Amino acid sequence: MSAIQASVPATPVARRGRLTFLGGRVLEYLAVLIVALTLNFLLPRALPGGPLKLFGSPEALARLTAEERAQIATEYGFGDPIHLQFLDYLHSVVTLDLGTSLSDGRDVTAAIGDALPWTLLLVGTSIVATTLIGITLGVIGGIRRREGKGAFTLTGAIVVDSIPQFWLAMLLIVWFGVKWQIAPTFGATGPDGTTVAGLAQHLVLPVATLTITGIGYIFMYTRSSMLSVLTSEPVQHAHARGIPRGRLVRRHVLRPALLPVHTLIMLDIGFLAAGAIVVETVFAYPGLGRLTFGAIAARDYPLMQGTFLVLTLMVVLMNLLADLTYPLLDPRARTGGDR
Amino acid sequence: MTLSVQDITVKYGGRLAVDHIDLEVADGEVAAIVGESGCGKTSLAHALVGLLPPNAEVSGRGVLRSDRHPALDLGALKDWRGIRGRRIGIVPQGAMSGLSPIHRVETQLREMLTLHEGSSEPTDLLERVGLSAGELPSYPYQLSGGQRQRVAIALSLAGDPDLLIADEPTTGLDAVVQGKVLKLISSLGISTLIVSHDMTGLLPYADRIAVMYAGRLAEVVPVTALHHGRHHPYTAGLLAATPSTDRSATWASIPGGAPAIGELPTGCCFAPRCPIAAEECHTEQPLLRVVGESEVACHRMDVANTATYPAVPRATSACGSPVLTMTGIRHTYRSRSRTTIALDGVDLEVGRGEIIGLVGESGSGKSTLARIALGLIRPTAGRVRLGDDEVTGARGQRLRALQRRVGFVHQDPYDSLHPGMKVWSLIAEPLVIARVPRGERAAKVRAALASAGLPDSLLDGFPGQLSGGQRQRVAIARSLVNDPELVVADEASSMLDVSTRGGIATTLRSVATERGLAVVFVTHDMGEAIQSCDRIVVLRHGKVVDAGTCSQISSSPDHEYTAQLLAASHH
Structure with missing residues (x-):
């Protein structure tokens, strides 16, 4: 026991209200957001190469004079000194006017607005599937491990977790799309427009890829969390007090064991909501991931900044949400440990 | 039922x-x-x-x-x-x-x-x-x-x-x-x-x-009969090894350690540590039989009352010049949501050859005070002096030089010794850190080991092969190896078995006397402090509520809280 912990209970402590707690958290996350925005602005500019290099064919670019280059740069705003560009960027973030794409001239906000629903559909479906399957298997795996079984499931999970997404995606395309031709492999809608059946069919393979590659992670996390709770003192003591097994698992193990998994999943949602880059690209799914991929390939600064902004916002938002919902699950976090 | x-x-x-x-x-x-x-x-x-x-x-x-x-x-x-x-x-x-x-x-x-x-x-x-x-x-x-x-x-x-x-x-x-x-x-x-x-x-x-x-019953005794009559030497040893809050009583320890599970000696398993063991004790396992009001498993009940254990020695000379002087120490821990006053104006002075007992319950600030004495944390206010040197404002090289003059024995001898290092390297590590030339290390390590009461033969072993008491002695040897002026022992015996606690106190006393060391002994056990220290400082909620020589504290405590602590550990 450290001196700090030891000293705490003896002296009266200041109590903080719930609102102050909430307010404090939100402020903290605002600070994180500002740092992340700065990085979002700086990182694309740190990439080798620039938008000019990809503006036209190498021959055409070589023929441009210095003035012509400067003119193009000024037109798109990246001729200004970097701090002015940054102020412009912050302004555009606040007003949600993210500029025009350098590669196809589209409005960035509109491009993101078009892609976002597709990503949410794809990622939402796979997260629900991954979570349900992963947690169920993890809980069973944890209980079985306690009985000395379950080594096979663990090996399986490690193998599944190690499968690269693009490889699995290609296998699925080869088998289900080409060989057996039972699922579409391309895009989000069929030729007959947006129908529920068409949407569902086009979701099958990308969702399967995301789910299969995502399960291992959640499974292992849940399993190890289950194991540590199963061997924890409160559970051992509950067992000693004569609480039967089924009830023990349901009431005394599940909730504490799923606490860290809850945080993990929230963070996962944040990352995935910004687009599943590999899967969307392989299946040509019109979501944020593919948009991001295209933007990076074209050094399309405004579009990159836009999609990164979505990523940042999602991650920070889900973090905040995880922080705020955690006390609902764990009474100890409700008052920050004070009485 | x-x-x-x-x-x-x-x-x-x-x-x-x-x-x-x-x-x-x-x-x-x-x-x-x-x-x-x-x-x-x-x-x-x-x-x-x-x-x-x-x-x-x-x-x-x-x-x-x-x-x-x-x-x-x-x-x-x-x-x-x-x-x-x-x-x-x-x-x-x-x-x-x-x-x-x-x-x-x-x-x-x-x-x-x-x-x-x-x-x-x-x-x-x-x-x-x-x-x-x-x-x-x-x-x-x-x-x-x-x-x-x-x-x-x-x-x-x-x-x-x-x-x-x-x-x-x-x-x-x-x-x-x-x-x-x-x-x-x-x-x-x-x-x-x-x-x-x-x-x-x-x-x-x-x-x-x-x-x-060691897995067997040594004695079954009604509590009323425990303080009179004849008892198993181990029972008597346990009683003698529990420090009394009466300064005039002696405090003993049982030498050696209990056998490991599955490695029981033939005969009586207590025989290797027993002061009155005879030949038959090593060959034949004694069975429980009725002796007076108890049932005892011992061959030597006829001479059971002659069993005596080594007592923890008291100081033989007065303490010397002050080594550690702490004045007006305040310390506050701040975290996100609260401020905790750990220490609120504490004065402490420890002289050469003196063992001072820092007594308090959890939350009293005793560990914080120990850490400040070690230079590990900087007090919010107050002065710390080591000999004639100021510790309070020291930083970097100068602070590290001062810290080398202080040895530290941690509470937990199981965690504080790296299981992968040999005893030799564990004890020599402070010398390596202090850049003591290689040639001088061996002599210092051996001297420290001897001061801590361990044989040279252990140097090649790993801590995993040692008993709790031996481990804590290795930790003491490590704290001594750099010839410190002050040793801070934080609950150094609290994790050890009762029968070996007195042994650690004996070791600390002998190093204090032989090396002229000042020792700060942090403990929550009033009896232990009274038996093994020269002076006692009682801390509560970060304040000194009582201070004095062991006899004063034991016989006429100034503060009601001290009296409570005495009563709680009164055996």
């Missing part, structure tokens, strides 16, 4: 942990199994309630008889449904951290009442353990350690059991609270089996004590 344990044996993978134990718990009796770590007491208790790990093999019978239920053989039982919680109430070890952290007290009590078809209400249960109904909506983290222990006892009472088994019910509690919890358990009116390492703490509350050593 009676419990009769007949011939219980527990083996872990063939290694004997509990060796043919017979024991009775009479109706309404509070019996206690007492012994040091590894003696098999917890294995025995767990064998009676089916809580042993799967690799354990149990044989023997444990028959539970009562008027309300048919007799039951716990040894042969496979299906424990309706037994634990209903016929036997269990207060598991470490109950302070064993309550469900996410359920309210009321929910937990109701769960047990429903499950075990208890007839009382949650409020009644709380009342029985001396808590008010106001604690019903609390979560465990909102309760103090003593309150949590009471809730754990209430939970074990929900099924209205015939027998209560309490495993180390006082571990981790402050001395004053320990007595209250034991008093509560003994006043419940249920037949109780307490498992504990602290024999003297139990005396006012238990009826009968079974002393276990």
Whole structure:
């Protein structure tokens, strides 16, 4: 026991209200957001190469004079000194006017607005599937491990977790799309427009890829969390007090064991909501991931900044949400440990 | 209700942990199994309630008889449904951290009442353990350690059991609270089996004590008979090894350590440490037989009263010039949501050759003060001087040079020694850090090892091969190797078995005298401080409430709190 912990209970402590707690958290996350925005602005500019290099064919670019280059740069705003560009960027973030794409001239906000629903559909479906399957298997795996079984499931999970997404995606395309031709492999809608059946069919393979590659992670996390709770003192003591097994698992193990998994999943949602880059690209799914991929390939600064902004916002938002919902699950976090 | 344990044996993978134990718990009796770590007491208790790990093999019978239920053989039982919680109430070890952290007290009590078809209400249960109904909506983290222990006892009472088994019910509690919890358990009116390492703490509350050593019973004795008559040398040793708060009494230690599980010597397993062992003790295992009011397993009962153990020496010379001077120390811990005043204007002076006892319960600020003395944390206000040098403002190179003049012995000898380093490297490490030339290291290491009372032969071993007491001596040797002026020992003996604690105190005394060291001995045990220190400073809530020589503190404490501490550890 450290001196700090030891000293705490003896002296009266200041109590903080719930609102102050909430307010404090939100402020903290605002600070994180500002740092992340700065990085979002700086990182694309740190990439080798620039938008000019990809503006036209190498021959055409070589023929441009210095003035012509400067003119193009000024037109798109990246001729200004970097701090002015940054102020412009912050302004555009606040007003949600993210500029025009350098590669196809589209409005960035509109491009993101078009892609976002597709990503949410794809990622939402796979997260629900991954979570349900992963947690169920993890809980069973944890209980079985306690009985000395379950080594096979663990090996399986490690193998599944190690499968690269693009490889699995290609296998699925080869088998289900080409060989057996039972699922579409391309895009989000069929030729007959947006129908529920068409949407569902086009979701099958990308969702399967995301789910299969995502399960291992959640499974292992849940399993190890289950194991540590199963061997924890409160559970051992509950067992000693004569609480039967089924009830023990349901009431005394599940909730504490799923606490860290809850945080993990929230963070996962944040990352995935910004687009599943590999899967969307392989299946040509019109979501944020593919948009991001295209933007990076074209050094399309405004579009990159836009999609990164979505990523940042999602991650920070889900973090905040995880922080705020955690006390609902764990009474100890409700008052920050004070009485 | 009676419990009769007949011939219980527990083996872990063939290694004997509990060796043919017979024991009775009479109706309404509070019996206690007492012994040091590894003696098999917890294995025995767990064998009676089916809580042993799967690799354990149990044989023997444990028959539970009562008027309300048919007799039951716990040894042969496979299906424990309706037994634990209903016929036997269990207060598991470490109950302070064993309550469900996410359920309210009321929910937990109701769960047990429903499950075990208890007839009382949650409020009644709380009342029985001396808590008010106001604690019903609390979560465990909102309760103090003593309150949590009471809730754990209430939970074990929900099924209205015939027998209560309490495993180390006082571990981790402050001395004053320990007595209250034991008093509560003994006043419940249920037949109780307490498992504990602290024999003297139990005396006012238990009826009968079974002393276990290395998996066997050394003695079963009614508490009333413990202080007179003839006893097993180990029982006598345990009594003598418990430090008295009376400065005129002596404090002894039993040399050596208990044998490891599965490595029992032939004959009496206490013989290697016994001061009166004869030849037959090494060859023939003694059986329990009636001697006076007790049952004792010893061949040498005729000379049992001559067994004496080495006593912890007192200071022989007055202390010298001040080594550590701390004046007006204040320290505040700040965290996100609270400010805790750990120390509030503390003065402390330690001279050459002097051992000063820093006594306080958890939260008193004693560890913080020790850390400040070590230069590990900077006090919020106040001055620290080491000899003639100012520590307070020192930074970087100068601070490190000052820190090298202070040795440190950590509370936990199991965590503080790297298991992958040999004893030699462990002790030499401070020299390496201080860039002492390679050629000079060997002599210093050997000298430190000898001062700490260990033979050279251990230098090539790993800490894993050493007993707790030996490990702590290695830690002492490490703190001495750089010839410090001051050694800070933070609860240096609290993790060790009672029988070896006095040995550590003896070692500290001899290094203080021989090397002219100033020692700050941090402890929560008043008796230990009175027996092994020269002066005592009592801390409470970051303030010095009492200070003086050991005799002063022991015979005429200035402060009411000191008197309370004395009473709590009065044996």
